[in-house]
Amino acid sequence: MNRHSKHFDTICVHAGVEPDKVTGAIMTPIYQTSTYVQESPGHPKIYDYSRAGNPTRTALEVSLAALEGTKHAISFASGLAAVGAVAQLLNPGDHVLVCDDVYGGTGRLFRKIFSKYNIHFDFIDMTHAKNIEPHFTKNTKLVWIETPTNPLLKLIDIESVAKIAKKQGALTVVDNTFCSPIFQNPTDFGADIVLHSTTKYIGGHSDMVGGCLMLNNDDLAEQLKFLQFAAGSVNAPFEAFLLLRSIKTLSLRMKKHHENALLVAKEMQNMNIFSEVIFPGLESHPQHALAKKQMRGFSGMISARIHGDFDTVKKYLSRLKYFSLAESLGGVESLVNHPETMTHASVPAEHRKKLGISSDLLRFSVGIENPDDLIEDIKNAAKL
Numbered sequence: 001m002n003r004h005s006k007h008f009d010t011i012c013v014h015a016g017v018e019p020d021k022v023t024g025a026i027m028t029p030i031y032q033t034s035t036y037v038q039e040s041p042g043h044p045k046i047y048d049y050s051r052a053g054n055p056t057r058t059a060l061e062v063s064l065a066a067l068e069g070t071k072h073a074i075s076f077a078s079g080l081a082a083v084g085a086v087a088q089l090l091n092p093g094d095h096v097l098v099c100d101d102v103y104g105g106t107g108r109l110f111r112k113i114f115s116k117y118n119i120h121f122d123f124i125d126m127t128h129a130k131n132i133e134p135h136f137t138k139n140t141k142l143v144w145i146e147t148p149t150n151p152l153l154k155l156i157d158i159e160s161v162a163k164i165a166k167k168q169g170a171l172t173v174v175d176n177t178f179c180s181p182i183f184q185n186p187t188d189f190g191a192d193i194v195l196h197s198t199t200k201y202i203g204g205h206s207d208m209v210g211g212c213l214m215l216n217n218d219d220l221a222e223q224l225k226f227l228q229f230a231a232g233s234v235n236a237p238f239e240a241f242l243l244l245r246s247i248k249t250l251s252l253r254m255k256k257h258h259e260n261a262l263l264v265a266k267e268m269q270n271m272n273i274f275s276e277v278i279f280p281g282l283e284s285h286p287q288h289a290l291a292k293k294q295m296r297g298f299s300g301m302i303s304a305r306i307h308g309d310f311d312t313v314k315k316y317l318s319r320l321k322y323f324s325l326a327e328s329l330g331g332v333e334s335l336v337n338h339p340e341t342m343t344h345a346s347v348p349a350e351h352r353k354k355l356g357i358s359s360d361l362l363r364f365s366v367g368i369e370n371p372d373d374l375i376e377d378i379k380n381a382a383k384l
């Protein structure tokens with residue numbers, strides 16, 4: 001189903017959720033079942049087995065498609081299961097261009113698992129779309145981008161990359177996790193497949209793990225649905241229910257993440273302890289103009305470098321009260337992460353160094369608490 005309203009707050013509340021036909025229950029029930037009784041052999045009513053399909057998951061997929069404004073959405077057990085499903089479209093000998101500071105787990109999946117099947121990955125800087133042109137080979141099938149990237153919040157021009165990829169006969173996949181569908185819809189700029197780790201903003205409450213793919217192409221959707229069913233990394237009915245519940249407040253939460261992060265980032269810019277504050281919503285961000293072009297909001301992720309050594313960083317982290325030191329992001333509660341030793345520890349050290357993921361770098365996921373408390377926390381922790 002396509003968006004039935006132009007307005008995200010309405011889509012979030014209504015899309016995918018129909019009152020239960022038997023009882024009128026306004027919320028989609030959790031169909032906690034593995035199998036379905038058939039009317040006669042080979043004639044199920046609608047569903048036959050929950051790996052193949054489940055009504056709670058169907059409601060979620062309708063809702064997710066409406067959020068991205070795509071024809072199809074396919075949900076998975078985790079963001080990486082969704083990444084894996086796309087990679088399983090490839091054949092031995094195929095080549096993929098990946099943005100250089102891609103999510104650590106995505107890079108690990110490509111480097112450690114899919115490269116065993118003779119699929120080749122090149123990790124390149126895509127902040128200037130034209131840079132990618134010389135890297136295409138006759139076997140390049142996918143261009144994999146994230147924007148903003150993680151953790152350096154570099155932006156990639158989706159429209160330019162998708163145009164170049166298309167000319168070369170490759171599909172463009174955009175991991176849209178950092179923006180959520182509320183702030184950026186890559187298919188509007190020519191991307192073929194959109195991916196989210198629903199663990200993050202879409203789930204938003206740090207209580208489940210999930211992923212999804214959204215796209216318009218029917219053939220490709222058919223292949224990916226087959227992979228969802230045949231490879232089996234589906235999400236459970238309860239997770240689907242939690243996501244349906246979360247989506248109702250997604251628009252509201254994203255507005256608050258955006259507002260809080262903008263206030264916090266501006267405040268951090270004035271603090272001596274930080275040598276650099278990276279946030280697409282700041283005019284000092286080198287790609288602020290692109291951010292304004294392809295994002296409707298700047299989301300809640302800020303990266304910053306601290307003056308001092310790793311001991312200073314550890315001391316700073318230990319003094320934060322509201323920002324909990326944890327991996328993950330996009331939840332209602334504020335988190336802080338040290339990419340070098342946490343989320344990006346699996347990135348080869350040499351590659352990390354080249355990217356600038358050094359021990360002074362911190363990544364903040366700004367929650368929906370009162371911004372005054374968050375700013376005070378960041379200031380107090382700086383009194384080392």
Ligand SMILES: *Cc1c(COP(=O)(O)O)cnc(C)c1O
Nearest residue numbers: 078079080103175177197199210
């Ligand atoms: C977390 C994350 C993933 C992986 O998702 P999981 O749900 O943890 O498997 C992929 N991409 C980005 C940008 C992420 O932040």
